[in-house]
Amino acid sequence: MGFGKYVGARVLWAVVVSLIITTITFLLLAAAPNPAIREAATQAALQGGDPSAAVERERELRGLNQPLYVRYADFIRSVYTLDWGWSESRSQPVTEALLQALYYTAQYSIPWTVLTITVGPLVGVYSAANMYSWRDHVATGFAFFGYAIPNFFFGIILLLIFGVWFEVVPISYDTSVPVFSVQNVRQLILPVFVLVTGSIGATMRVSRNESAEFQNSEFMKTAKAKGVSPLRSYAYHVMRPTLVPLSTTLVGQLLALFIGSSLLVEVVFGIPGLGRLTFNALLSQDTNLVLGSTLVFTFIAVVGNLLEDLVFTVLDPRINYDDR
């Protein structure tokens, strides 16, 4: 199988996976009692009407009396045409609400991702170069600490120390601040720091262990013998092969963290991003919005996994397409 064919097959597979997950979501929702219908029945009962007639009316209004396959086709069509319905709790289309939330999520996710991808491998290679020195131990300790401390707990503690006691950062998030301003940096520095400590540990460990292998390789000895400066030899001969295995784990880990932690971190720091939106939608029983945000996170995960596989094949030419 050639490269082009492999990419094609992989993209197709991503579409299939997203379809499967959307289908499961649909089935879950179809099997569940709809809160809106219960609401209608309660309303009718309170106003002295007939609850069962109200339920029937509401079902018809929402197209729930149609057969399952018609509803399924309808659902899939509206999912892929981005017709995601109306969010009742926010009184705006779901896509609009999601875009607005994404704007705030991006403000901390982009610096977080950039910092993790750049600082993680650098520190990892550095600690491999100084293996078993105190610098290495400090870096390893930091990696384990960041990896093990629950992000939301760490966030609360930092907020307590720097927000309440020292008052250097604002406690509540201010949405009116311009994106590129000192205030915005001040209110985002803690969430970014918390997320970076959470994700950088794994990156550091992997790059440290991987580069330890290349450090004593023949080509490094040759480079040293030729008189290549340490900086240059590490940058060209250790860093590059290290990035290949790193890229395979990195995207998946970042995504897992993004989906799980962004919600918590946004709740702790009061950022009105995607996670908060999902959470509020759950609390206010806004089915369309819950569904919309689930779909966004699903698509992010699927596309992320796709990119990870593609990057891997581009970076490592030895890979055999038939085996995957």
Add this chain to the structure above:
Amino acid sequence: MASKKPEQFDRVDWSELSESSRFDLSINSIGMLAATLPLALLWLYDYQFVGERGATFQAIGLGRNLDPLDYFFVFTLFLFFFYLVLPLYQNPRMTRYYWAEFRRNRPAVVSLGWLGVVFVGGLLGPLVISAPEQSILTGHQPPMFLSINEANVATCVGDVVNGQCQGTWQHPLGTTRGGKDVFAGVVYGMTISMQIAFITTTIVAAIGITFGTVSAYAGGWVDEIMMRFVDVILSFPTFLMFLLILYIYGAGLGMFILVFSAFAWGGTARYVRSKSLSVSEEEFIKATRISGASTYRVVRKHVVPNVASSIITQLTLLIPGFLLAEAQLAFLGIGDSAVPSWGQLLSAGRSDLAFAPWIVLSPGIVLFLTILAFNFIGDALLDALNPEAEAESA
């Protein structure tokens, strides 16, 4: 590798071996059956004769009730004992070797001690310490050796010095706003965490090993379909799906364990498959096959034991993720609020953080240490069980 062979070849009792059949039970399996049977009977009794609300042991005057999760937890404990602890005792030579390898990693030894504390505390703590109870009057009591301004507490259990309420041994880690003892809460949280750890590990291992070996041995298009299915499982956003299920149906701790373990075995299955493919290429497997062993016997006696030791590491590293997810859900306040987990305590103390930080700090630090301990142990097990991987992790 968990082999049960005698140390020397000439001591093998061949007549015994040749007479053994597929249904031959090892001492471990006999013990497992002997332990599970009373448990199953107790469950049957509980299910049939004790009402929905009655406590399991009310006939003998104990107030403690067991729910299905408790039964499953005890069952996994038996499994753990008969198939992990007992084999270690039966193979003292290998155990000594593993321990010597393991001991080289000092943080891991400390971590093992800590997990031992959590395990014993979670198992025996609820029998010794009574469940934390609401008592509004004694809310916000400070922990031992700390004090709090008198204005923040309704009644101070300890002494009041200069308008500062002092901590007492009655509440060594203080109390929450509702007057629940934080120490008791932490101990009860240990039980929940241990239940999550043991049950999810058992389910993940069972599904992962079965799926992986079947896929490896079936081969062809069955293998292909099974591995594609694993791909789907792996790219499933579990946390979100659980939120969705929670939103639609509502869910307790049992549902949490079920959903999270149902979507966590993808990596294990993939790993088991590749490992059993490589194991089945080994010479000793060919020898067993030529001697007429069935595929089931090869898998059961040779492939699974050889794979098991290396997936233990992987499972150890999965547990912290479950504990964290539970704490996160409880913290968001959308988990089952009746479950006295660490996350529940964390969320209970969040609003009083500024003047009563111990409510958040105690469970938070315990959770942090537990996750750290699992990571250290996973790291050390990787070195101890997989000598080949040592170069990688050294």
